[in-house]
Amino acid sequence: MGYRVVVVGATGNVGREMLNILAERQFPVDELAVLASRKSKGTECSFGDKTVKTEDLDTFDFTGWDIALFAVGSEATQQYAPIAAKAGCVVIDNSSLYRYDPDVPLIVPECNPDDIEQYSKKNIIANPNCSTAQMVVALKPLHDRAKIKRVVVSTYQSVSGSGKDAMDELWNQTKGMYVPGQEVEPSVYPKEIAFNVIPHIDVFMDSGDTKEEWKMVAETKKIVDPAIKVTATCVRVPVFVGHAESINIEFEDHLDEDEAREILREAPGIMVVDKREDGGYITPKECVGEFATYISRIRQDSTIDNGINLWCVSDNLRKGAALNAVQIAELLGRRVLKKG
Template sequence: MKSIPMGYVIAVVGATGNVGREMLDILSERGFPADRVIPVASRRSQGTEVSYGDTTLKVEALEHVDFTQVDLCLMSAGGAIAKEWAPKIGKDGAVVIDNSSFFRTDPDVPLIVPEVNADAIEGFTKKNIIANPNCSTAQLVVALKPLHDKATITRCVVSTYQSVSGAGKDAMDELFTQTRAVFVSDPVETNKFPKRIAFNLIPQIDVFMEDGSTKEEWKMMVETKKILDPKIKLSATCVRVPVFISHSEAVNLEFEKPITAEEARDILREAPGCLVVDKHEPGGYVTPYEAAGEDATYISRIREDPTVENGLAMWVVSDNLRKGAALNTVQIAELLVNRKLVTPRKEAA
């Protein structure tokens, strides 16, 4: 007798955070084949209610979940939790898709953006862990991949304009509180950021490294090399801006082979995950406000750079909570399912 296919058991670790809530929304929106979804957080959040589609689920404490009954674990709980728990959960047989930076440079852990390097996912069996890239890297490589395939990128210089949601809910609250304080002439208090963020820009994301770059800038460089091509030279300047959601990037590229702006536009229009909005008129481009809540990586202001041979410049915008984090995580889970790399354990039993 043929067995009836059953759905997956999914755990979402960090379910009360910005990205965790977004993961739950996206799993529901995209109709992921889940029989059961378990929202998971720290013990202090146990019993908190979160939304999943039309239903409400109660959060379970991480240490109380039996991961031997879980097929896929989507994790967005920070590097310290990932370091401690992801290997344990992987050993229990659940495939962990981790959103922290902890496993991204591990050679035994694939770092995946499905539109860019889907085939690398096969390597997950070494540790049962897959890493999700940094939010600013994810949208960048989605835009770079089709152009790299056409003309081979040799150098990339990128300046990012990153929203406060990339630093968590407290950072969003700080921008809101500081903005209100400015309007009512209250003192502006700084807690989450090293300087005031309201009506300001901060050219520092994460800690400084010995060479003067920040860890965020270093992440963009090493992750782009791992996902796309180790030969690409990349220099990044990462800036926090007073925007709630969506990261923007000004990207300057040098290619091995000639490529025109028109060719680049045509290639990107056909590329998975990309949406070109590029009219040479006021408003003929996408801003972070319009990208919020959307799945696409938007590309505008595509133009040739006459200062270098085979150069292009462009503007790339994406919702950092979706493509930069939660959506990419769910797409990785879908890739595992569609390629039959993971089957529901209760079905196998």
């Protein structure tokens, strides 16, 4: 016996990817509903070799459904997630709305699976930010061995993290570079993204950090260890899909780079590709469509006593969003619902 599953926001980038991954991983779905706004009602969505038509989120009755994967913004989540949860449907939310709520677990299954037991407080489970998700998969096994004191991370985040309009803006600006008269002014981003990088993701805070940078700090503490100090610089780059991160880690105890490499090779959800030769590393383009988080460029940091540098790459629509949500659903099924 399987589950009655709802995908909310099924016509967006992440919602479509959720449907793909549910099918690819053969999640035990007995019945599926795909929801979107009223204007998108009737839109066809692919689920494996089937086609499913979207229903109106505003009028949908969540009673009797087991799991709802939410892939809509915080405003819609705030309105509809409590309705689903109250109806007895467990919400797995991809927005930022519930991530910092002490009564809502923030889950990366490779890192803190036991925290899922807390879901019953609100019947809601939060999915982390895309840039946090891939980083903590790498941090957790190293932290278990040598205890991390401090992390300095710089991100190189693709435009798909901002949605379809951002992907269109990059495409159109790139074309406009070569066709006189077809130049495209920025609308999604504050500056041109084509052939450029923008050190600004989400809104600026009083501290000078952006909200994206703050998210990485707060979420790493909640998922891995509140004692870890994190500082981040988050940058948008002209890549369609795939986030990359340069991560510097300071440990309390010495950790040799060779041991770090072996720990990561054995860690769940990670693929190590680390050859000290031309092309002996993974780039964002190569990770698209993959489940794994890829780690390369593992090396000692000689400027501090106990430091390691590494390069971390992942498909942000997958591990950074849809894949992690489906993995949470799988974990929920194994640990709690136990139907599939």
